[in-house]
Amino acid sequence: MSGWKKASRLLPLFGAVILALTGCGDPYLSALDPKGPVAEAQLSLVMLSFYIMVGVFVVVMVIFTYVLIKFRKRPGQNGVPKQVEGNHKLEIIWTVIPILLLLILAVPTVITTFHLSEKKTGDDVLKVKVTAHQFWWEFEYPDLGLATGQDLYIPTGKRIEFELTSADVIHSFWVPALAGKTDTNPGQTNHMWMQADQPGVYKGKCAELCGPSHALMDFKVVAVTPFDFKSWADKMKAAVNRQPTTATAQQGAQVFQQNCIGCHAIAGKGGKLGPNLTAFGDRDKVAGILEFKKENIQRWIKSPQEVKPGNKMPSFGGKLSDQDISNLADYLQTLKVIK
Amino acid sequence: MVGHGHVSHSPKRYTGLMDWLTTVDHKKIGILYLIAGGFFFLIGGLEAILIRVQLMYPENHIFVGATFNELTTMHGTTMIFLAAMPVIFALMNAIVPLQIGARDVAFPFLNALGFWLFFMGGVLLNSSWFLGGAPDAGWTAYPPLSSSFSGHGVDFYVLGLQIAGVGTWIGGINFLVTIINMRAPGMTFMRLPLFTWTAFVTSAMVLFAFPAITVSLVLLMFDRLFHANFFNPASGGNEVIWEHLFWIFGHPEVYILILPCFGIISEIVTIFSKKRLFGYSAMVFATVLIGFLGFMVWAHHMFTVGMGPVANAIFGVATMLIAIPTGIKIFNWLFTMWGGHIRFTTAMLYAVGFIPTFVIGGMTGVMLAVPAADLQYHDTYFVIAHFHYVIVGGMAFGLFGGLYLWWPKMFGRMLNESLGKWNFWFFFIGFHLTFFPQHFLGLMGMPRRVFTYLPGQGFELGNFLSSIGAFLMGVATVILIINIVVTNALPKNAPADPWDGRTLEWAIPSPAPEYNFAQTPLVRGLDALWTEKMAGKKEMTPAEPLGSIHMPSASIMPLIMAIGLFIAGFGFMYHLIPVIVLGLGITVVCMFIRSLYDDHGWHIEPDEIENNRKGVKA
Numbered sequence: 040m041s042g043w044k045k046a047s048r049l050l051p052l053f054g055a056v057i058l059a060l061t062g063c064g065d066p067y068l069s070a071l072d073p074k075g076p077v078a079e080a081q082l083s084l085v086m087l088s089f090y091i092m093v094g095v096f097v098v099v100m101v102i103f104t105y106v107l108i109k110f111r112k113r114p115g116q117n118g119v120p121k122q123v124e125g126n127h128k129l130e131i132i133w134t135v136i137p138i139l140l141l142l143i144l145a146v147p148t149v150i151t152t153f154h155l156s157e158k159k160t161g162d163d164v165l166k167v168k169v170t171a172h173q174f175w176w177e178f179e180y181p182d183l184g185l186a187t188g189q190d191l192y193i194p195t196g197k198r199i200e201f202e203l204t205s206a207d208v209i210h211s212f213w214v215p216a217l218a219g220k221t222d223t224n225p226g227q228t229n230h231m232w233m234q235a236d237q238p239g240v241y242k243g244k245c246a247e248l249c250g251p252s253h254a255l256m257d258f259k260v261v262a263v264t265p266f267d268f269k270s271w272a273d274k275m276k277a278a279v280n281r282q283p284t285t286a287t288a289q290q291g292a293q294v295f296q297q298n299c300i301g302c303h304a305i306a307g308k309g310g311k312l313g314p315n316l317t318a319f320g321d322r323d324k325v326a327g328i329l330e331f332k333k334e335n336i337q338r339w340i341k342s343p344q345e346v347k348p349g350n351k352m353p354s355f356g357g358k359l360s361d362q363d364i365s366n367l368a369d370y371l372q373t374l375k376v377i378k
Numbered sequence: 379m380v381g382h383g384h385v386s387h388s389p390k391r392y393t394g395l396m397d398w399l400t401t402v403d404h405k406k407i408g409i410l411y412l413i414a415g416g417f418f419f420l421i422g423g424l425e426a427i428l429i430r431v432q433l434m435y436p437e438n439h440i441f442v443g444a445t446f447n448e449l450t451t452m453h454g455t456t457m458i459f460l461a462a463m464p465v466i467f468a469l470m471n472a473i474v475p476l477q478i479g480a481r482d483v484a485f486p487f488l489n490a491l492g493f494w495l496f497f498m499g500g501v502l503l504n505s506s507w508f509l510g511g512a513p514d515a516g517w518t519a520y521p522p523l524s525s526s527f528s529g530h531g532v533d534f535y536v537l538g539l540q541i542a543g544v545g546t547w548i549g550g551i552n553f554l555v556t557i558i559n560m561r562a563p564g565m566t567f568m569r570l571p572l573f574t575w576t577a578f579v580t581s582a583m584v585l586f587a588f589p590a591i592t593v594s595l596v597l598l599m600f601d602r603l604f605h606a607n608f609f610n611p612a613s614g615g616n617e618v619i620w621e622h623l624f625w626i627f628g629h630p631e632v633y634i635l636i637l638p639c640f641g642i643i644s645e646i647v648t649i650f651s652k653k654r655l656f657g658y659s660a661m662v663f664a665t666v667l668i669g670f671l672g673f674m675v676w677a678h679h680m681f682t683v684g685m686g687p688v689a690n691a692i693f694g695v696a697t698m699l700i701a702i703p704t705g706i707k708i709f710n711w712l713f714t715m716w717g718g719h720i721r722f723t724t725a726m727l728y729a730v731g732f733i734p735t736f737v738i739g740g741m742t743g744v745m746l747a748v749p750a751a752d753l754q755y756h757d758t759y760f761v762i763a764h765f766h767y768v769i770v771g772g773m774a775f776g777l778f779g780g781l782y783l784w785w786p787k788m789f790g791r792m793l794n795e796s797l798g799k800w801n802f803w804f805f806f807i808g809f810h811l812t813f814f815p816q817h818f819l820g821l822m823g824m825p826r827r828v829f830t831y832l833p834g835q836g837f838e839l840g841n842f843l844s845s846i847g848a849f850l851m852g853v854a855t856v857i858l859i860i861n862i863v864v865t866n867a868l869p870k871n872a873p874a875d876p877w878d879g880r881t882l883e884w885a886i887p888s889p890a891p892e893y894n895f896a897q898t899p900l901v902r903g904l905d906a907l908w909t910e911k912m913a914g915k916k917e918m919t920p921a922e923p924l925g926s927i928h929m930p931s932a933s934i935m936p937l938i939m940a941i942g943l944f945i946a947g948f949g950f951m952y953h954l955i956p957v958i959v960l961g962l963g964i965t966v967v968c969m970f971i972r973s974l975y976d977d978h979g980w981h982i983e984p985d986e987i988e989n990n991r992k993g994v995k996a
Contacts, residue, residue: 041982047443064818064821064837065823065923068822068823068835069821069822069823070754070822071696071821080750081750081751081754081813082754083819084750085748085751085754086911092741092742092744093741095705095737095741096738097743099708099734099737101679102709103734106720107715110716110720111719112721119652122654123713123716124654124656125656125657125658125659125660125710126713129709130657130709133706133709134702134705137705138702141698144698144744145694145698147693148748148750148751149694149695151750152690152691153691155753156690160483163555188443207821208520208522208523209523211756211757212654213821219682219754220750220753220757222683224617224618225522225611225617226612226613226617242823243821246756247757248520248757248826250447251442253447253827254446254827254828254829254831257832271606309957
């Protein structure tokens with residue numbers, strides 16, 4: 040009998056071991072390591088509810104352990120224990136105390152819920168329109184006339200107001216270190232805001248099952264200083280004048296004009312069915328998931344279905360020669376704005 | 379099979395396989411539910427193991443993309459609709475009529491129909507694996523992913539769940555009427571054993587919740603099969619309506635599953651502490667309150683949908699309220715054990731393991747009720763951890779405990795207690811190892827329903843431990859199967875009252891005879907049998923003289939009606955009008971025959987009952 044008691048005592052220890060081994064996770068991903076006011080407000084509610092619950096758990100476990108040790112049937116113990124109907128005093132206590140605890144939790148809950156859903160306009164916010172696609176993210180800056188795919192650039196210290204929608208199925212826009220998630224519903228527009236206090240590359244994820252490659256629908260939020268953000272925006276606008284310099288990149292640009300521009304836009308020119316590639320060379324991932332290097336760009340162009348099953352990009356493996364694909368990859372790598 | 383070794387009085391008695399296909403006996407239907415539910419539990423468990431194999435290491439390539447989504451979708455759908463629901467119905471069928479002193483359920487024919495509809499719906503759903511792929515849009519099947527962006531598999535989901543859902547709904551009505559109308563003399567509502575009370579509230583919830591899922595499935599079926607646009611935003615539809623309809627069913631469903639397990643835990647804790655339930659009326663009140671609040675909180679599954687702060691705040695606070703009646707239950711169990719003589723049988727181990735586990739699940743439930751914080755938890759492994767603590771740590775622990783408790787009453791054999799303890803410990807440790815780390819994975823940024831994750835995000839250790847835990851739960855399940863097989867090979871010698879029970883089911887032989895009670899008992903207090911024991915008597919006082927007992931006739935028609943709908947289901951899926959007509963025709967013809975043909979049943983005579991009694995005593 041004492042074996043299982045020992046085991047249940049090990050549970051909290053076990054939890055502590057897990058925490059110690061993993062810390063709070065990746066500092067640019069974990070919701071336990073917030074990097075902006077929204078995620079901080081959310082974590083403080085997480086911790087408040089957690090502490091209240093731990094208090095309740097400890098009380099339950101103390102009574103539980105005591106009862107199981109004290110009142111186990113001993114050898115030779117016969118007869119019938121006293122049949123207790125109930126106890127009004129006790130029953131009122133364990134009804135009223137939880138009500139009080141829930142009130143303590145409910146008040147900040149309601150306040151924060153309203154606070155986080157406030158909308159703001161004006162010069163001190165930056166508006167971003169998010170459109171989710173199977174399986175990539177489109178970001179537009181309506182006030183700046185800019186658009187990016189997969190990488191969202193934001194200035195630190197500034198409130199970013201999002202309008203979110205989807206082009207196909209329901210997705211959910213989540214940057215754990217900066218803010219909780221909001222669903223992107225096709226045909227509807229949702230609102231959320233976030234702010235990054237420090238520069239950094241924060242990881243974003245799709246949190247709603249959206250098809251075979253749901254797991255691979257990662258994106259980045261690149262927070263830079265307001266000064267760097269202004270220079271980034273200026274360079275994005277100036278990208279129209281960029282010219283490829285090497286011979287292979289020039290040939291790659293031609294391949295792009297003939298095959299890719301129907302879906303992908305660069306510097307304002309091209310379709311919107313696929314991600315905007317104006318700043319493709321600045322990304323640190325290909326298709327949000329592969330390491331950024333030439334082989335992976337080629338691999339993606341040749342057989343995108345192998346990398347992200349169910350995505351909408353056709354395979355160019357049979358359609359373009361290896362040389363064309365290689366040139367195209369060279370060209371795409373030159374599409375830099377900051378690096 | 380369960381023969382009684384005496385002369386048959388009626389041509390309506392079948393033996394062997396036909397007996398099982400035609401039975402309207404609630405005890406045999408309970409066993410059928412258990413076998414079918416157990417089978418689907420093994421399939422759902424296998425799917426869980428495969429999911430954990432894929433997620434054991436980062437960037438595994440065993441089950442990727444749509445295949446992984448099929449596994450998660452079918453794991454969830456199977457476990458909820460085809461494993462948990464039927465095993466609960468198995469115990470309700472096997473025990474509730476006995477606990478209220480009834481000879482049968484109110485509608486034996488409907489009871490059989492309910493089972494066969496559930497079974498055929500489940501077979502239809504699982505046949506998708508062999509017919510072009512299982513559903514892959516999640517067990518919640520949110521459109522437009524489930525309507526315009528998924529393959530043929532979702533058709534199986536839509537039709538299989540409609541058929542199975544009708545079966546469950548019929549079962550719910552049957553138990554409502556049974557508990558209202560069939561109670562023995564003296565069995566007032568405030569003397570009902572707690573398992574029966576929870577079965578009653580659960581049946582009422584089934585009555586109101588299942589129409590919501592049926593409506594949503596019909597709308598989705600029209601979108602998928604007949605090109606309607608209920609959920610298609612491009613044509614003026616609205617996909618968020620599905621989310622509301624689904625969760626108006628889906629949240630009560632959680633309580634439909636957990637309430638009977640609260641009842642089971644109450645039975646186990648009282649028997650093995652040798653004490654009456656502490657605060658019985660508070661427990662009843664809490665059960666009813668949980669059932670009521672269960673319908674008021676569905677939108678807490680939708681805090682990220684964009685309902686706005688007013689709706690989010692209201693549904694958040696309403697959800698927190700459920701913690702109060704649940705807390706009452708936990709403390710009442712603790713104080714039932716207080717001062718008792720606690721015996722640690724396998725059933726009691728499951729009940730004792732249930733308490734801290736369910737408290738953790740309830741605590742994370744309150745945490746999830748905070749809308750602003752839920753924006754971080756939602757659709758992550760934190761939620762996976764939470765609802766497995768409630769559904770496995772709560773419901774599965776309760777059901778396993780219930781099986782160990784009532785196995786002798788259902789089968790006349792005692793499950794092996796040593797194997798039972800191995801079973802419990804593997805399951806308990808495996809469970810916590812699987813799901814405890816997932817709380818942290820979610821908060822560290824791992825979304826649910828992902829088939830892989832990149833290395834270097836802090837997810838490796840948690841996922842590895844989680845997979846090891848899942849394997850341990852697999853071992854526990856194998857031990858349970860061994861236990862059942864071993865037990866089945868031993869003679870049928872379980873005593874009528876092996877645990878020193880308190881309620882009516884322990885007043886009759888194990889397994890219960892066909893007619894349950896030779897004489898309807900007179901109930902003279904809460905814990906009817908215990909009341910008699912305390913009065914110094916060994917058995918119940920009869921409320922009637924020994925007489926001939928009316929029995930319902932067996933019928934093959936429930937099975938044929940379910941097969942008819944099964945055939946029609948395939949007709950709808952493949953747009954084959956003759957097949958639809960054939961299938962629906964079979965069902966409708968059976969309904970006509972059933973309505974026009976008067977079946978008065980048959981009788982068991984007193985001399986046969988006497989012979990049975992002597993047989994038991996000898």
